[in-house]
Amino acid sequence: MATGSPRTKVAVVGAGAAGMSCASTLAQKGDQFEVHLFDSASQTGGQATSIALDARYGATWLNDGVQGGSPIFRHTFNFFRRYGYEPQPVKLQVSFGKGTDSFFTNIFPSPLVDKFSGEIQKLGRVLKWIKLLMPLLGILPVKVILRLFRFSHDFGNRMVLPLIALFLGTGNQTPNVSSVLLERLFDDPQMKLWDYDPDTLLPNQPAMYTFPNLGDFYRDWTSYLDSKGVKVRLQTGLEILKRDSKKGVDLRIWDDSTHSSERRWEGIVHDEHFDELVLCVPADEAKKMLGKHATWREKYVLGGVNFYDDVTITHSDANYFNSIFETRYKAELCGKASSETRSEQIAFAKQTPRCRKDGWEGFAPMYYTHSFKQDPQKIEMGFDCTNYQHQFRQALGEDSLSFEQDRHVYQTIFLNKEDSDLWTWESIDKDKIIGEKWWHQFGHNWQHYTRVVPGMMFINGRNRTLYAGSWTMVVSVCLYCVFQPLTGTEYA
Structure with missing residues (x-):
């Protein structure tokens, strides 16, 4: 773009991870783009939020949405570090199922692992076949692959x-997930x-990382965007009035602080024109x-993504969680302690849990699931946030015993509102509920x-509109689709 030519005015709608990344990338070329970032919420971050805790839990804050990630999140970690925030390592411990007939873990062998030893090894071979015949087998739902083999x-x-x-966040739709x-x-x-x-399907104590205080991080990131000239406009509602492939996009913008659809027109700010809409x-x-x-085309492609309403209850009800x-x-x-490795794993698990900088010595799970007997393909998930998030371990100090169980902060995640008749949330002590998040x-x-991913190329960039929602496709694909046409470069 020639020096002195007018900047492209871009409306980025959604101030979660994708929207913030988009605005940040465009802000690097401030001489080319005038960026407006909109969100109806009162803060940036989308689902990546933090809440305050009573000090009796041992920490004063909790990441109550997105909590951590594996080493593959290296770009995210680098982004944290750019703003002075450091993700903290933790050795992952998981607990699946309830009772001897359904329990297994990545910490020590269980009777279930012994029972399915042959099928665990067989699954390893099937994974190789899926990779080899990816266009054919890869698209098939997991439930079909399990039957086919x-x-x-x-x-x-x-x-x-x-x-x-649990690990891909696919919930009760997991049987329908592509293999x-x-x-x-x-x-x-x-x-x-x-x-x-x-041997045990999952490796013993793999490396994971917990995120820093996401509320603080997004606050500082927002301040940075502001310093780069991005106009961050929160608690704001939008209506698309017109899109024209040559003239751009007209939006109606109003103050959405009331969060009331009936009263939205009381806070109209004005109608505004943009060159591009993301x-x-x-x-x-x-x-x-x-x-x-x-x-x-947009109706067909965007309509191919299915969504489900889940709820996370943050609480301190140890009796319920243990049940x-x-x-x-x-x-x-x-x-069975049938090998030296297994014997060492069992000896480790028997220990009274003690705090370490990167996790726990002894069996102290962080991730949990259990299946419903009346519908074994559906599950409830949970976190022991005290065992998982680093701020609790920092408060305890290395080599300390864990907090008493009634001082632990737990989360139980109930999946798909349509299956709420299965949920056990009524058993949680109401006086011990810290928060509820849908x-x-x-x-x-x-x-x-088969529909959305290949179809996105036919709608992205048309009518001055680009799509980059994290939950529209997958972030790595969507952000490339947005940033490459606008800036000519890929966001890394």
Whole structure:
């Protein structure tokens, strides 16, 4: 762009991870772009939020949404460090199932692991076939792959589906997830969370990282964007009035601080013109925002992403949490000490949990699931945030015993509002509830990869509109689709 030519005026809608990244990238070329970042919320960050805690829990804050990630999140970690925030390492401990017939963990062998030893090894071979025949097998739902290769129902329901649901965030839609995600969970050099273990399925204590205080981080990131000339406009509602491939986009903008659809017109600011529109919101929200202005292609592609309403209850009810998950080592949960490695794992798990800088010595799980007996393909998930997030360990100090269980901060995640008749949330002591947060979750079903992913090329960039919502496709693909046409470079 020639010096002195007018800057391109861009409206970025959605101030979550995708919207903030988009605004930050465009801000690097401030001589070319005038960036306006909109969100109806009162803060940036989207689902990456923090809440205040009573000091009796040992820490004064908690990341109550996004909590951490694996080493593959290296770009995210570098971004944290750019603003003076350091992710903290933790050795991951997980607990799947409840009772000897469904429990397994990555810390020590269990009777379930012994029972399905042959199928665990078989799964390793099937993963190689999925990778080899990716265009054919990779698109098939996990439930079809399990039937096709003749895995038992119990192995699929008790081990494979909970594993995918917990670590890929696919919830109760896991049976419909494309098997390529299962393969990449273990095998893809750029995406895998950890290596496949032919003995216990999951590796023992793989490296993970917990995020810094996300509320503070997004506050500082927002200040940086402001200093670069980005106009951050929060508690603001939008309506698309017109899109023209040559003339640009007209928006109606109003103060949304009342969060009331009935009163939205009371706070109208004005109508405003933009050269480009970037929708960094979920696909269904983008479709709704387009309304009558959506083309048939946009309706078809954006309508191919399914969403489900989940809720996370943050609480300190140890009795409830212990009743639905396996939280402590028990001899009856232990499998055969058939090798030196297994004997060492069992000896480690038997210890009274002691705090370490990067986790816990002894069995102190952080991630949990259990399946419903009446519907074994559906699960509830949980976190022991005290065992997981680093600020609690820092408060204790190395070599200390854990806080008393009733001082732990837990989260139980109830999946898909349509399945609420299965939920156990009524059993949580109401006096011990710290917070409640609803999620509008993206379901990675197989249709998403046959309809939305290939269809995005036919709508992105048309009518001066680009799509970059994290839960529209996947962040790495979407951000490239946005930043490359606008800036000529890929965001890294």
